[in-house]
Amino acid sequence: MNPAQPDVQPYDALLLLSFGGPEKPEDVVPFLENVTRGRGIPRERLEQVGEHYFLFGGKSPINDQNRALIAALEKDFAEQGIDLPVYFGNRNWDPYLADTLARMTADGVQRAAVFATSAYSSWSSCRQYRENLYDAVEAVPGAPRLDKLRQYHNHPGFVDPNVDAVLAALAELPDGGERARLVFVTHSIPTAMSETSGSLDPAGQPRGAYVRQHRSTADEIARRVKEATGRAHRHDLVYCSRSGAPSTPWLEPDVNDHLEDLATDGVDSVVIAPIGFVSDHMEVIYDLDTEAMETAEKLGIRAVRAASAGVDPRFVAMVRDLVLERAAAERGESPERPVVGSMGAGPDVCGVGCCPNARGERPALCGADS
Numbered sequence: 001m002n003p004a005q006p007d008v009q010p011y012d013a014l015l016l017l018s019f020g021g022p023e024k025p026e027d028v029v030p031f032l033e034n035v036t037r038g039r040g041i042p043r044e045r046l047e048q049v050g051e052h053y054f055l056f057g058g059k060s061p062i063n064d065q066n067r068a069l070i071a072a073l074e075k076d077f078a079e080q081g082i083d084l085p086v087y088f089g090n091r092n093w094d095p096y097l098a099d100t101l102a103r104m105t106a107d108g109v110q111r112a113a114v115f116a117t118s119a120y121s122s123w124s125s126c127r128q129y130r131e132n133l134y135d136a137v138e139a140v141p142g143a144p145r146l147d148k149l150r151q152y153h154n155h156p157g158f159v160d161p162n163v164d165a166v167l168a169a170l171a172e173l174p175d176g177g178e179r180a181r182l183v184f185v186t187h188s189i190p191t192a193m194s195e196t197s198g199s200l201d202p203a204g205q206p207r208g209a210y211v212r213q214h215r216s217t218a219d220e221i222a223r224r225v226k227e228a229t230g231r232a233h234r235h236d237l238v239y240c241s242r243s244g245a246p247s248t249p250w251l252e253p254d255v256n257d258h259l260e261d262l263a264t265d266g267v268d269s270v271v272i273a274p275i276g277f278v279s280d281h282m283e284v285i286y287d288l289d290t291e292a293m294e295t296a297e298k299l300g301i302r303a304v305r306a307a308s309a310g311v312d313p314r315f316v317a318m319v320r321d322l323v324l325e326r327a328a329a330e331r332g333e334s335p336e337r338p339v340v341g342s343m344g345a346g347p348d349v350c351g352v353g354c355c356p357n358a359r360g361e362r363p364a365l366c367g368a369d370s
């Protein structure tokens with residue numbers, strides 16, 4: 001091997017694993033059926049969410065964003081002398097994970113690293129993807145071995161672009177954002193799912209990792225913003241895109257309710273930072289850019305939405321670094337594991353009982369219990 005070439009052994013491919021989204025109006029209803037099968041989402045909520053997609057021509061931005069990330073990764077790998085094909089598979093839409101796995105198998109892939117476009121721990125944002133991997137491997141004879149890369153909410157390659165995005169958003173406010181409140185937003189999930197997210201602690205208690213990880217990332221971004229501006233901005237963690245039955249508690253406050261409270265407290269400018277999302281998904285362009293912006297305008301609050309990581313070169317390099325880190329670990333080496341903020345690096349292999357499914361045990365890959 002050329003010593004200048006980073007060592008990706010034992011991997012011969014990278015799989016980008018994502019949520020999927022509709023590409024055209026006829027896709028919207030079948031896509032929503034895929035997402036919500038067996039999840040007990042009220043019909044009314046589904047019709048509303050369908051309207052969000054129709055407002056944007058029946059097309060989600062997510063697949064194009066993932067294709068752009070893959071193109072950026074292919075370019076980065078080529079520049080770094082890394083010979084690793086990148087595959088794309090989704091949970092809920094074409095290209096479906098099982099089809100991609102069949103293609104990888106036909107191409108002779110033996111062992112692939114898996115990068116999921118979701119940075120935090122919970123059933124919805126981590127274990128459900130691991131269940132999807134299990135199901136796909138079961139469905140494809142001779143499927144490659146798959147290793148899901150660690151959670152990256154506190155990786156500098158994710159946090160740094162978010163810090164710069166908040167600084168850029170502050171600069172867009174008329175007074176340079178001097179008095180602005182920082183509103184960090186993520187996807188709401190049921191409180192029960194939140195409480196059981198992460199591995200069990202030594203006392204056998206669930207760790208509530210979803211909220212703790214978001215707080216750690218939000219606090220770190222706010223700290224870095226203070227370092228850069230010399231100003232301490234108050235900041236909050238709030239939620240968007242609540243679903244489910246009204247009687248089921250989900251994480252609160254909702255971003256719109258929070259803006260109302262801020263207006264009551266006399267806050268007149270905010271930066272909305274979508275730290276729960278790695279690119280401008282439908283939740284960002286509808287729930288934040290459309291709905292929350294309308295709320296802010298109605299309340300007389302000046303609001304600027306900070307950019308998500310998208311294809312920032314540092315985020316692209318993070319994916320490469322995570323592959324190299326994991327490859328080294330699988331070869332028995334002890335790679336550095338860069339993190340920022342108050343939490344350590346997440347495990348390569350999810351712990352026993354990590355992020356359980358409230359509807360009962362389902363087999364999942366990439367865990368100590370797999």
Ligand SMILES: CC1=C(CCC(=O)O)c2cc3nc(cc4[nH]c(cc5[nH]c(cc1n2)c(C)c5CCC(=O)O)c(CCC(=O)O)c4C)C(CCC(=O)O)=C3C
Nearest residue numbers: 019021035039041049060061062118124125187243281282
């Ligand atoms: C934590 C989390 C993430 C972040 C982590 C990750 O990225 O995975 C995420 C991402 C996404 N969620 C998405 C879309 C939807 N999520 C839904 C429903 C739900 N999401 C949930 C949670 C999350 N979701 C939950 C607990 C439900 C209830 C149903 C259930 O218990 O499983 C529904 C059904 C309608 C509704 O109920 O709102 C839709 C259409 C899209 C695509 C966007 C696009 O098209 O750009 C993306 C990236």
Ligand SMILES: [Fe+2]
Nearest residue numbers: 019124187241
């Ligand atoms: Fe969702």
